[in-house]
Amino acid sequence: MNERTRQGDLKRLAALDVGRCTFAASLAEHGTWRIGGPADLLVEPESVAQIQAVVYFARTRGIPLLVIGQGSNLLFADAGLRGIVLKLGSAFANIAISGNTITAAAGAWVPGIARRAQQAGLAGLEHTIGIPGTLGGLVVMNGGSQRQGIGDNVRRLWAVGEKGKLTELTKEECRFGYRSSALQESGVVVVKVELVCPVGDPRVIRHAMLADLRERRRKFPRKEPNCGSVFLSTAQMHTSVGPPGKIIEEAGLKGTRCGGAEVSHRHANFIVNTGGASAADVLALIDRIRHTVHRRIGFTLACEVRYVDEQAVIRPADQLLVFPGT
Ligand SMILES: Cc1cc2nc3c(=O)[nH]c(=O)nc-3n(C[C@H](O)[C@H](O)[C@H](O)COP(=O)(O)OP(=O)(O)OC[C@H]3O[C@@H](n4cnc5c(N)ncnc54)[C@H](O)[C@@H]3O)c2cc1C
Structure with missing residues (x-):
């Protein structure tokens, strides 16, 4: 599609009732790394019907479409994005609890859901208390900590599919794996999620959450923009070579820089x-870390962080790099 046709289509979309529209929106302002060029059009919908309209519009015209929450697991391209960024935020923040079931909209803030669960005496979400993202992003990534993933608690969810149709997906259909799910490949927009949690003692749950937050404050960089753990840390990796932070630190890479990107002095699995x-700085640094570690211990690090290119194609950031070990 040529530039003029796309820009004309985007103007037509913005003239429809699809939510707040911003042309040439800086992606750096929509990701925790504070990196990225302009997106042609950022749409912040306020209803499921508006999401359906945007998805249908983009797919039928072949316009690249990216869905984001807080952009806390994404590296946006320096060139930005030639299409639409659909951001689910405060209009999709509703959280309802009934018995041991939590139903929350995809834009709900993860620590907020964890706190509501604690107050209601529901356990199992303690490990998510410090994750600065939306529920939609967490479910798509099957994110979590302490070797757990939110997928363990998902019963079902509702998503807008490729053609703009709202469908219900069961936990099995989501095929959760370690920091992965079938949702990553399917291109659906998650709008609502039902979580099931076992009953627990609110005081015990609170204690576990405070301990998690203390640990994060102690270990993670606090001031500089970052995107959480850059490299995946699987159970198998832990037993064979140890966690990525330890491997990278032992390779002497703490403080290594490429341009303005630096391996954090506090935690070597963070790039600040x-x-x-x-x-480009972050990708060069990722490349350097992977080569150094591979040369040193023969292990190939894979990225948890995902890179979004100009055409809205998303993939683990290491998959862009030419590397002898892959
Ligand atoms: C300081 C810090 C600490 C972190 N700690 C952890 C941690 O302990 N554990 C962990 O797992 N992660 C962690 N992260 C990474 C990140 O916060 C999580 O992956 C988070 O769940 C991503 O949510 P998000 O809303 O920011 O998603 P985004 O980064 O915006 O998107 C992530 C992916 O989900 C997709 N997506 C987002 N919303 C939707 C939706 N509604 N429908 C369909 N697709 C969608 C995007 O297209 C993208 O592929 C951390 C990040 C930071 C900055």
Whole structure:
């Protein structure tokens, strides 16, 4: 599709009732790394019907479409994105609890859901208390900590499919794996999720959450923009070579820089933006870390962080790099 046709289509979309529209929106302002060029059009919908309309519009015209929450697991391209970014935020923040079931909209803030679960005496979400993202992003990534994933608690969810149709998906259909799910490949927009949690003692749950938050404050970089753990840390990896932070630190890479991107001095599995870092800087640093670690111990690190290119194609950031070990 040529530039003029796409821009004309995007103007037509913005003129429809699809929510708040911003042209040439800086993606750096919509991701925790504070990196990324302009997106042609950012749409912040307020209803499921508006999401359906945007998805249908983009898919039928072949316009690249990216769905985001807080952008806390994404590296946006320096060139930005030639299409639509659909951001689910505060209009999709509703959380309802009935018995041991939590039903929440996809834009709900993960620590907020964890806190509501604690107050209601529901256990199992303690490990998510410090994750700065939306429920939609967490479910798609099957995110979590302490070797757990939110998929363990998902009973079913509702998503807008490729053609703009709202469908219900069971936990089995989501095929949750370690920091992965079938939702990553399917291109659906998650709008609502039902979680099931066992009953627990609110005081015990609170204690576990506070301990998790203390640990994060102690270990993770606090001031510089970052995207959480850059490299995947699987159970098998732990037993064979140890966690990525330890491997990278032992390779002497803490403090290593490429442009404005730096391996955090606090935790070596974090890359921080020291100011003015570009996506190219981060990718170069990821490449350098992977080569150094591979040369040293023969292990190939894979990325948890996902790179979004100009055409809205998303893939683990390491998959862009030419690497002898892959
Ligand atoms: C300081 C820090 C600590 C972190 N700690 C952890 C941690 O302990 N464990 C962990 O797993 N992660 C962690 N993360 C990474 C990140 O917060 C999680 O992956 C989070 O769940 C992503 O949510 P998000 O809303 O930011 O998603 P985004 O980054 O916006 O998107 C992530 C992926 O989900 C897709 N997506 C988002 N919303 C939807 C939707 N509604 N429908 C369909 N697809 C969607 C996007 O297209 C993208 O592929 C951390 C990040 C930071 C900055």
